[in-house]
Amino acid sequence: MSDRTIDRVAAATPALVAHKIKGLSDRAIAWIFVAPTIFLLLAINIFPLIWTIRLSFTNYKANRINREPEWIGLRNYERILTDSDIWLNMQATAHFLIWTIFFQVLIGFALAWFINKKFRGNDLWTTIIVLPMMLSPAVVGNFWKFLYQPQIGLFNYIIAFFSGKEPSSFEMLGQVNLAPWSIVIVDTWMWTPFVMLICLAGLRSIPDYIYEAAEVDRASKLRQFFTITVPMVLPFLMLAVLFRGIENFKMFDLVVQLTGGGPGSTTELTSINLKREAFEKWRTGYASAYAIILFVTVFGLASIYVKALNKVKER
C-alpha cells in the first residue's frame, strides 16, 4: 500500500502543510457550523409556520385524530373576519397596547432622564428597578392576583389608605371597568425598566460636546431638551416602543394568570382567545387561520413602523 502516489506525497509534504490539508476546508467548516442551527430554525420555526398555513384551509380538529380533515378553502378566514366577537378581543388588545406603551414611555423616559444625572449609587438603584422585567410573567401575574384580592390584597389596602374608600368596595379583577386597567398596571410595573434601559442607552449616546456647544450659544435648558435630547433619543425610544408593541400584541402568560380573560371577556386579549379556540374548543383549522391573521397584522404594522423609524433615523 505504501507505494501509492498519494502516500508518497503525504510523506514528502512538510508537516505544516499536511496539517492544513488534514483540517477541513473553510467552506466545509462554515457549513458544519451553520447546519445544526439552520436545521433547528427550519424544524421549530419555518416548518410549523408552513404547517399552520396549510391547516388554516382545513376544518381539522386535533382532538379527533381519526376524522379525515376537509379542505374548506378560505372559509375559516371569512368566518373570523366577519365575527364581531373577535373585534372585541382586538379592542381589548388595542386598549392594553396603547396604554401600556403610553405609561411605559412616560415613566421609562423620566426615569432614564433622572438616572442619567449620575447621582451617587445610580447603578445599584438601576439594577433594583430592572428586577421586575427579569421575572417570569406567569408567576408575576399569579402573585399580582394575590395583591389585587378585594378584601385582603395589599393593592386595595394601599389605594383605600390613600383615598379613604372601603378596600372591599372595588375589585380590580372582578369589575368590567377596572380589569382592563389592572393588566395595564402590572405590565407597566414589569416592563417600564425595559423602556428605561433603552432610553438610558440613547441618552448616554449623546456626546457632551453638543450640549457644550449649545451652552456657548446660550440656548436655554428647555431649548436644549427639545432640540438636542428629544430628537437624539427618539430613535431609541421608537425602538423600545416597537419591541414592547410586538411583545404586548402577543401577550398571553401574564394576563392569563392574572385575569384569565375575565370578567366575561373584558381582558380576553387575542392570544388568550386564540388559546381557547385551539386548545379548549380544539378548532385547530380555525385557530390556525386566526394565528395567520394575527401574524400578518403584527407583521404589517411592524413593517410600516420600521419604515417610519428609518425615516427618523435618517434625519
Next chain:
Amino acid sequence: MSSFSVTEPSNRTKWFAGTLVILYALITMIPLVWIALTGFKSPADAISYPPKYIIGGESEAGFEPTLEGYVNLFTTRTRQTQEFLHANPPENWADEIVRQYDMVIVGPSKFGQRFLNSVIIGFGSTFLSVFLGTLAAYAFSRFKIPLADDLLFFILSTRMMPPIAVAIPIFLMYRQLGLSDTHLGMILLYTGVNISLAVWLLKSFIDGIPTEYEEAALIDGYTRFQAFYKVVLPQAATGIASTAIFCLIFAWNEYAFAVLLTTANAQTAPPFIPTIIGVGGLDWPAIAAGVTIFLLPVMIFTILLRKHLLRGITFGAVRK
C-alpha cells in the same frame, strides 16, 4: 472636580433626581417584598385585614414568622384522627408544624420535581443554544454565507408569532414524534426559540474580535478548528456568558409552551405554582413560598451579573 463643566449636573439636581429614582425603586419593590413576607406567614395571617407587615407578634400589624408555607410547598399532607395523632408523636419540626391542623406529612409534593424540570430544561436548552449559536455565529461572522443578511429579519419575524400560534403545529408534530411532555422536546423547543437571538448576540461579539489573532494562529500551523477553539472562544467568553444568561432567563420564565405541551413528566415550575391548593382554596403562603424560591435565583443572577445583563439588553435591542 475643580474644573467647571456645563454637562455635569449640579448637586441639587443630582439630589433631586436621586430621590425620585430611589422612591420609584422602593415602590417597585413593594410587591416583591410583600410576596417574600407572605411566604413566612400562616394562612390566617396571609389573608388578614388590615395586612400584617411587621415581623414579630407584638403589635396589631405584626405576625409571627413561620415556615408553614415552605412545609406545605414541599410536602403532601393528610388529615388524621386524634387517636392517630396521639399514638404517633411528630417525627421532626416540619411534622410538628403540620400537626396544629391535625395533619401528618405523608410524602413530598410535586414542587421539587417541577423545580428540577425547570433546572434541567433551562440549563439543557441554554447549553444547546449557546453551543450551536457560537458555532453558527462564528461561521456567519468569518465566512461568506448567503443567509447571513436575512438572519436579522428572521429573528424579528419569529418574535412576531404569538407563542400559541407556534404551539399548534408543535403540539401536532410532537404528538407524532412522541416528544410531547418530554424533557428533550422542551429543550429542543426552547433552543429553537432562543437560537436566532443567541446567534445574533454572539455574532456581534465575535465581530468585535480582530481576525488578526486567528490568522496568526493559522500561520503558526493551527487548523481552522483549533484556531476557533483555542483563540476565538476564550476571547468571546464574555459574550458567550451574557448570551447564556439571556437564554437561561427565557427558558426559566417561559409559560405558554410549558402549559400547553407538558402535563406531568416534564412540566416546569411556572405552570405548576399557580395550582398549589390548600385547605379551602388557594394556599397563598405556599404559593408565595414557591414564587420566592422560583424568582430568587433570577434576582440574584441579575444583581451579580448586572453589568453584562444590562449591556446585553440595550446592545441586543439597539444593534437591530
